[in-house]
Amino acid sequence: MKSPATIGSSGGGAFGEAALRCEGVTKAFQGVHAVNGAGFDVPRGQVTALIGPNGAGKTTLVNILSGFMTCDRGREFIGATEVTNWPSHRIARMGLMRTFQLSRELGGLTVLENLLVAAKDQAGEVLWNIFLRPGMVRRQERDNIERALDLLETYGLYRLRDARASELSGGQKKLLEISRAVMAQPNILLLDEPMAGVNPALIDRIGGYILDLKRDGVTVLMVEHNLNVVERICDHVIVLAEGRTLAEGRLSGLRENEQVVKAYLGEVIDAGTVR
Amino acid sequence: MNGTWYYVFTLVFFLFDYFILAMGLNIQYGETGILNFAYIGFVAIGAYVTGVMSLPNSAGTGQYYILGLSLPFPVNLLVGGLTASAFAVVVALIALRRLRTDYLAMVLISLSLVLYDVCNNYVPLFNGADGLYNVPEPFAGVLHLNTNSFIPFFAGVTGVIALLMWWVMSRVTRSPAGRTFRAIRDDDVVAAALGKDVFRQQLKSMIIGSFYAGIGGGLIMQFSGSFNPTAWLPGETFVVFAVILVGGVGNNIGLLVGALVVETLLVHLPAFLPAIPGHPGLIEYMDAAVIGILLMAMLWFRPQGLVSERVHKAASMGARERLNTGATLTLDEEAAALAHATGKPEA
Ligand SMILES: Nc1ncnc2c1ncn2[C@@H]1O[C@H](COP(=O)(O)OP(=O)(O)OP(=O)(O)O)[C@@H](O)[C@H]1O
Ligand SMILES: [Mg+2]
Numbered sequence: 001m002k003s004p005a006t007i008g009s010s011g012g013g014a015f016g017e018a019a020l021r022c023e024g025v026t027k028a029f030q031g032v033h034a035v036n037g038a039g040f041d042v043p044r045g046q047v048t049a050l051i052g053p054n055g056a057g058k059t060t061l062v063n064i065l066s067g068f069m070t071c072d073r074g075r076e077f078i079g080a081t082e083v084t085n086w087p088s089h090r091i092a093r094m095g096l097m098r099t100f101q102l103s104r105e106l107g108g109l110t111v112l113e114n115l116l117v118a119a120k121d122q123a124g125e126v127l128w129n130i131f132l133r134p135g136m137v138r139r140q141e142r143d144n145i146e147r148a149l150d151l152l153e154t155y156g157l158y159r160l161r162d163a164r165a166s167e168l169s170g171g172q173k174k175l176l177e178i179s180r181a182v183m184a185q186p187n188i189l190l191l192d193e194p195m196a197g198v199n200p201a202l203i204d205r206i207g208g209y210i211l212d213l214k215r216d217g218v219t220v221l222m223v224e225h226n227l228n229v230v231e232r233i234c235d236h237v238i239v240l241a242e243g244r245t246l247a248e249g250r251l252s253g254l255r256e257n258e259q260v261v262k263a264y265l266g267e268v269i270d271a272g273t274v275r
Numbered sequence: 276m277n278g279t280w281y282y283v284f285t286l287v288f289f290l291f292d293y294f295i296l297a298m299g300l301n302i303q304y305g306e307t308g309i310l311n312f313a314y315i316g317f318v319a320i321g322a323y324v325t326g327v328m329s330l331p332n333s334a335g336t337g338q339y340y341i342l343g344l345s346l347p348f349p350v351n352l353l354v355g356g357l358t359a360s361a362f363a364v365v366v367a368l369i370a371l372r373r374l375r376t377d378y379l380a381m382v383l384i385s386l387s388l389v390l391y392d393v394c395n396n397y398v399p400l401f402n403g404a405d406g407l408y409n410v411p412e413p414f415a416g417v418l419h420l421n422t423n424s425f426i427p428f429f430a431g432v433t434g435v436i437a438l439l440m441w442w443v444m445s446r447v448t449r450s451p452a453g454r455t456f457r458a459i460r461d462d463d464v465v466a467a468a469l470g471k472d473v474f475r476q477q478l479k480s481m482i483i484g485s486f487y488a489g490i491g492g493g494l495i496m497q498f499s500g501s502f503n504p505t506a507w508l509p510g511e512t513f514v515v516f517a518v519i520l521v522g523g524v525g526n527n528i529g530l531l532v533g534a535l536v537v538e539t540l541l542v543h544l545p546a547f548l549p550a551i552p553g554h555p556g557l558i559e560y561m562d563a564a565v566i567g568i569l570l571m572a573m574l575w576f577r578p579q580g581l582v583s584e585r586v587h588k589a590a591s592m593g594a595r596e597r598l599n600t601g602a603t604l605t606l607d608e609e610a611a612a613l614a615h616a617t618g619k620p621e622a
Contacts, residue, residue, distance in 0.1 A: 089473065108460065120470065127479065127483075166475060
């Protein structure tokens, strides 16, 4: 996918190629248009960056795509299924998981439990199974615990498995958010600034995790301000400005796009990054 | 049997009964985070329905009430519990689906007041302000207990029921279902993001908790043979809240401790103490104040309650300790090592 940057792309590409697709999404808060006709395709199996100045509507868009807000106008598709304004738990069950810009941990639960909650289709969530099929519940729980501990090892949180999630540091909470989403075996992962406010070494590590997920076939859409990170791990970039899709393509192409530079890159091209 | 034993078994009955009530409110509030300020209303429904299921047809009893089916114990009790659950479904569909915690709490407290007014004033339902009385004693025809032997017997029955309900509740709270409830309590947005149907789970929790409320109420009805609006003033909800906050939210054993401290020692024991000369009734009136002060002291000095919430550790879930964990460095050590190895502080 080495298409050059295209201005005002409506998000071309056939169905099936896009894991996630939105068209003309609009959302106003008391007259303020936070998102104003954004539309794009998120290519399957790739890492896509969603960039744009502060207040461009990135988080609002993530909230709409993950079902936490309804949009005023527009449509959303996961694969070929239209999921416009579905509630968040149904979108999650379609295999789309999201993380939050400000980490939200389940503070009273342990780190391990935070992951276990995320496991899909748990027999033990159905009350009569607890009493009528205890063996099945126990077996499934044991498998889930093993998988969760594997993930905690991978994400360097194994030692903290029994700590209450509220006791973690900021960076550890970021890792917990990502590993918890991964525990749910998503097809599509929406990450809202997964590297904001973490130390540089951890940024590298999180970047590595995202590439691992891509290798496992997960489609990733991540909001990210750090262009070095975008350059290194993202295949595709979508630029959002004032709630509209301004351009998409590879970052190198976008750097030469005058409109993009003016709207966003201009202020960061020297610094290399914005915070 | 002498008077002392009569008092002791009355206290034992209320200890077990409030343990049941506390478990019901705890799964709603302590586990799922639903601030059910109408809880005592569900207790009352359980009590009244247990009563009218057990009483004969009202004609000729001198009381006015619906049904009157002469059902035996414990069938009447079960119907009482199930009715409280059914009422919870109605309440949840109306209020829980749309409202955030704080608004929900306000709606529920109003509901509790409305329910109280209806039961207190609409006589054909549950005999209005007089309430139900002369409710048949459980097993009366079989065991031929007199008043003295009935009290210890029924305290024992309540103890057995409480134990059974405790066993069921611990299975639920330790299961993945209980974990999902606690996830919703901690952050319902995260729970939804993880694919949990928050409303459905809250509904489940309301149904279970209200069943416990109804059973607890039904047992009070059977223990005293009567039940009227003075027994469930809307403020009584806060006594149950005090039980779970003092004992420890989210811990079933803590609830028993809470029931012992608040219900047995503070609410009921003082009634049996000799009156302070010249101030009859003073001790009873001090209850509310003492509970209030205790509650404030607890929230200030020991917010987790006397018994802290169980931490569900990996080992207790049957996970083996892993010795060869690869990434055993702490996050900070690892970060430092990585930064050193790559030699470049990321721009
Ligand atoms: N709940 C809300 N109510 C009112 N206005 C809102 C709300 N959420 C977002 N906005 C407004 O919508 C616009 C877009 O906000 P959004 O958080 O989506 O931006 P963003 O691109 O994520 O910014 P950042 O890079 O700072 O995270 C902003 O002007 C914001 O003030
Ligand atoms: Mg944002």
